[in-house]
Amino acid sequence: MVLLLVGVSMLTFAAMSLLGDPLFNILGPIAGDTENPQNIALQDEAKAQYHLDKPLPERYVRWAGDFITGDFGVQFSTDGQPPVLNLVKERLPRTLQLMVIAQILALAIAIPWGVFAASRANKASDKVSTFVAFGLVSLPNFALAVILFYIFAIKLDWLPDTYEATDPFWGFTHGHRLIQLILPAFTLALPIAAVFQRLLRTDLITTLQEDFILMARSKGVSKRRVLFGHALRPSMFSVLTLFGINAATLIGGSLVVEIYFRIPGIGTAIVEAVLREDFPVVLALVMVITLAFVLLNFLVDLLYTVLDPRVRS
């Protein structure tokens, strides 16, 4: 896993170093001046300060050393060059809020949906539901964002069309971020819910054929109870697995969703930083994202082992 992080960081580091010019971010147009001696002195000074005059491997080792000790470097292209950590601290909670709400929504939609579909397996309503799920999975998130925005923010005007980072989070009016996050969270949640649902449905259909379910049914336990009480539990393993895998979808999706709904989170920050070629910011954010992804998968693996003894062997 550490190897993986090293690989990703090297890749990003090399790409940014070879393709971008960090000096330009620090100094602006001065960086391109080859005539004025005062400006050339400034360039040298900046190079020395940020070790840009050192060979690439040395810079990487320096950066990695700093990163491990929690020093993410400074934001080159922001006036005053504040630490990247400030940016991460400011942006990360917003993205996490969005993702947590999205995951909750996804489960809240997928479980009843999956159970419903399984209980009516291969009937007309199930076919429709499969069709809808297929459509949702195929719909790109930016298109879904536009459609949801058009319906709920413009036409019906039920939900606010802006996100305001200074508004309080907890509350139930348009002036609260909890409500402002619903539309973006739905955009992220619907395709995931469709994937969950499909998996859950397949799983449930298999489970419902098993002996212990048939036994429960024959004992007169109601269908609803069987579905939610008995059949659902084993299927949660597969949902758990998907949780980890969906982290990647979620991260990629949040990039587009944050931009469209103007949420100043990690996704917005990384796009801005890439556009400005702000080397340390991009690197730090890529690492944060990769770390989150790897950790999540690790946790899922762990939980899986704990919950299902068969995997241990």
Next chain:
Amino acid sequence: MHFASLRLRALLAVLVGLALFASACGADDAISDVADTVGDVASDGAAAVGDAAGDVAEAAEDLVTDDDGEMADDDEMTEEGSDAIVTETADDSDLTPVEGGTLRYGLEADVDGLNPVTSALSSPGLTMSNAVFDTLVRFDENNEWVPYLAESFEPSEDLTSWTMTLREGVTFHDGTPLNAEAIRVNFETALGDPLVGLAVKPFYIPLEDGAFEIIDDLTVRYNLSDADAHFPTSLAGQLGMIASPTWLAAALEDPTLNQAPVGTGPFTYDGRSQDSITRFVRNENWWNGRPYLDAVEFVPVTDPDVRNQLLLEGELDGLATTNPASIAELAESAAIQNLLDDSGDESFAQLNTSTAPFDDIRARQALTHASPVNNYNTLINLSVTRPANQFVTPDSPYFNPDIEQLSDMPELAGPLVESYCADFADNCTDGKINMELQWSGPSVVQTRIAELLNEGWEPFFNVEFQELPQDQHIQETAFGLYNAVTWRTFGNPEFTRDSVWVLCRTIGGISLNWVKYCDEERDDLMMAAVASDDEAERTDLIQQWSAMTNEAYTYVFFNHTLWDNALTEDVRNACARTTEDGTPFRCSVNGRTWFDTMFKTN
């Protein structure tokens, strides 16, 4: 949308008429008193426009209908000698000021820092600066300079040095006194800054030869490279914003302090969270009275539609915008006061004359002829803004009515391209001139502009597109690494201040003369205008200068940027400050207004 824009033009026409009416009556009220609410404007305006048509709104709308991107009605306006500033604010004469409240003001973007001497501030940055800094000089509504933070100016006989005396007893927010030393620190930091200095240095003798002298604790002298009859106007902008020297020194050590400015202004910095809010609270010890508002909060909202929505819903109390659709919508709303002004910057495409193909005038001419400026104004500007063909609007005394920009004439482009390609076959492919169009992005509007321009240029030019992030775009433009870029500058209330963008002396490694076009003869006209204090002579010189610029084909003008500083009806007393003799100050300059006199009624 269509009708909205018509109405807007109607409103403009009415207000232009009204402004004329007001000045004819020797109105000594503040500009904000000129107009009432929108409804009243229409009825009051009837007399002013004095047109045969009974219903003014209708008449004005017709004026608009007449206008399909031609200069016709603009010329009419010139003849009337109407005022450039078109304001539409509530009548405040019967109101007693209310103290307290927070004004939330929407900006187009956030800024990286608010240090006026080390970073070139963008428009939102300058708006925020108006709350926290005072400029040494301000413009009154007649575009005459008036000492503001400074007390007086005295030129030398030959106009090459100016002595400035400061007000007594002014202190910065951190308690540092405003004195000659503070001015020195500000001036020398700006001059020493590798970027800001570029715009400053060309007009002073070298610092080591004494560009700046301290006479006594409150008196300083500036020594210029050339005679300048209007020198104080250079201190009405960013260079005239005076920051606390204590803070400047601290910010040099710890650049994060650039986010927390310390000036002498009506409001003091309170807090800032990047990309969401910057807050300033009342300066209890302001030298120029006590602001009514408790606090001003600046909120960057990049989407103009959303910004409008927030204002109409009352989430914001004011905003600045140049988006034509937004302005049309705001002008429609009776509950919104609009401070409209198009005397500021111009939008244009500029051509780099230092490299092929636009080092040859035929290529520049051909591009101008092929440019679909009418479509640009209809589609991009929704006919809301006025088309431009030079750096001033027809309202300016320096407007040259003889200038004609030969755009929208593709039939003239063909022979020029043919002749060019005969001489420089290397720069042509398939009989078309090869060029690159660069703009700053990613931006949907800028991309639409590029596609629209290309639609006109395509028959004669092979146009490559290059969209660059803003910083890089400015960098490449400054270094002359472009063929054509879409751009927006000029618009200083004092015309000759914009000479920094056009003189031969600002061509260099980093050129502020972006097009790198040098004509000594044209520079002489400009410098003569700088030195002259005779309005008639200046008008003549500047008109000649504009004519020469037109013939150089370095800019393809699109429109005069129309700025709207919109306020809800609760915000009163905007722009109420006057000079000592009672002339109102300019209400907004390039879309930036002042907040010290405003109050909120609820």
Next chain:
Amino acid sequence: MSPTNPTNVADVEIAAEAETGADHVVNKRLGFGFWVSVGWIVFIIGIAALAPVLPLKDPDANFLVLEERENPITGRMQEAPVQPPYAPSGEHWFGADQDARDVMSRTIYGARVSLTVGFAAIAFGIVFGGPLGMIAGFVGGWFDRAISYLFLVLLSFPGLVLAILITALVDRSLFTISLTLGILSIAPVGRLARAQTLVFAEREFVMAARTLGAKPFRILTKELLPNVMIPMAALALLGMAVAIVAEGGLAFLGLSIEKGSTWGKLIRTYTASSGDLESSPWMAFTPIGCLFFTVVALNYAGDKLRDYFDVRELML
């Protein structure tokens, strides 16, 4: 964590991918839906390819409609342009956009770029990822471990971020964007090729070829390649859909090609202002519809193909 664990994650993902496919009930007919999907794909590719010769409007021309308006001051009738966008009409079937350009024509021309990117990306992925994965699976040992690790790094990296990085830093030509998405598709393609190779390498006919002394190259090309090709075809359809969507995502962030339009770019242009979206939704929904139908068709056809050839079983 031990180095075996990442592979674990990858395997789980393969399994999940398989499970997210169609039903457990293996349908041995391609079915009506498959042919509808193929029909749509052929149709969209056809009109995109033939766009220049079809009687379409110039996608870049500004079809400003002039209207006669009376000027009561002068009393003259005058022509002035009507402010676009224009609603769908006989002239413009899907309306005209903010710049009075034909939305249908722009969408069709946009398809040319979107489909090219999608095709080029997955083709690149197959040409480079396929052999890499096959050789890794066939050779095994340290080479296999290294390649598997490389795939894993590529997969762990948020793809869209890498795409943004490259396009922002290099340039935004059609070539670069296709190449970027192509590189991103190497890992999933390669992993599938490797998994398939591993399965077949143990099969009797490969064993037989080995015992008969066939050269590794011959085994790879003659025995293994045909068997890897089939699931690859299904993956190609799915991958093309992913690449088209990825290009759309890039365009939506304002980072696709600078000149010319793509579906994503059109959607971005037509939704940039919520005012335009409110007053003229047809502009945005035309490219959204095309993109959606194409992606659905590719996904559906890919899924069906996969079921038809029973790839899921083989993947285990």
